[in-house]
Amino acid sequence: MSTRVGVVTFPGSLDDRDAQRAVRLAGAEPVALWHRDTSLHQVDAVILPGGFSYGDYLRCGAIARFSPVMETIIEQARAGLPVLGICNGFQVLCESHLLPGALTRNDHLHFICRDQRLRVENASTAWTADYTAGQEITIPLKNGEGGYVADERTLDELEAEGRVVFRYLDRNPNGSRRDIAGVTNAAGNVVGLMPHPEHAVESLTGPTTDGLGFFTSVLKKLVAAS
Numbered sequence: 001m002s003t004r005v006g007v008v009t010f011p012g013s014l015d016d017r018d019a020q021r022a023v024r025l026a027g028a029e030p031v032a033l034w035h036r037d038t039s040l041h042q043v044d045a046v047i048l049p050g051g052f053s054y055g056d057y058l059r060c061g062a063i064a065r066f067s068p069v070m071e072t073i074i075e076q077a078r079a080g081l082p083v084l085g086i087c088n089g090f091q092v093l094c095e096s097h098l099l100p101g102a103l104t105r106n107d108h109l110h111f112i113c114r115d116q117r118l119r120v121e122n123a124s125t126a127w128t129a130d131y132t133a134g135q136e137i138t139i140p141l142k143n144g145e146g147g148y149v150a151d152e153r154t155l156d157e158l159e160a161e162g163r164v165v166f167r168y169l170d171r172n173p174n175g176s177r178r179d180i181a182g183v184t185n186a187a188g189n190v191v192g193l194m195p196h197p198e199h200a201v202e203s204l205t206g207p208t209t210d211g212l213g214f215f216t217s218v219l220k221k222l223v224a225a226s
């Protein structure tokens with residue numbers, strides 16, 4: 001039986017198709033989930049894609065967090081379901097309190113779009129096991145609210161527990177505290193990051209294929225568990 005990875009579409013989602021494509025290229029079966037679904041249709045993992053869910057009203061991700069599909073995802077994520085939040089998806093995960101901290105306006109107050117070098121700090125999460133700790137990757141970054149913030153105690157805890165999964169290299173693009181680009185929950189099944197691995201999975205379109213490892217990582221983990 002093939003491994004099924006759900007990709008949620010909220011009103012205003014933008015990168016759901018690219019996430020489905022990345023799942024397919026990695027060898028799993030993408031399953032489209034709608035924001036009003038209450039069932040996850042027996043998927044083995046879930047991706048919350050990038051975009052502008054509900055028009056980014058109030059705060060990015062603040063309304064999506066209350067959608068029917070998120071109620072089920074929050075419950076199942078707490079029980080171990082692998083969940084990846086990319087950009088707007090990371091914002092939704094923080095708003096849902098599945099991940100600590102929050103994403104705020106970029107410190108320069110501009111939308112930023114560029115290829116971003118990152119260091120993989122934790123290669124033992126459900127979504128990063130195909131990388132090695134310390135590996136440097138380049139994937140696109142494009143957002144207006146990418147500044148990661150949390151109180152000092154939370155930041156110290158994340159560092160001490162190895163829960164900073166990605167850090168920005170070169171120039172910090174948005175004022176994120178401690179150059180944090182992505183974090184995980186304590187169990188390692190929920191990961192969120194601002195840059196976009198689903199936009200770097202094919203050499204034809206580039207800029208690299210460094211993003212494919214997210215999707216092969218979760219597939220291997222799920223196959224090993226079945």
Ligand SMILES: NC(=O)CC[C@H](N)C(=O)O
Pocket residue numbers: 049050051052053056060086087088089142143144145146
């Ligand atoms: N690419 C995205 O997912 C953008 C996320 C969000 N709308 C922002 O601008 O920060």
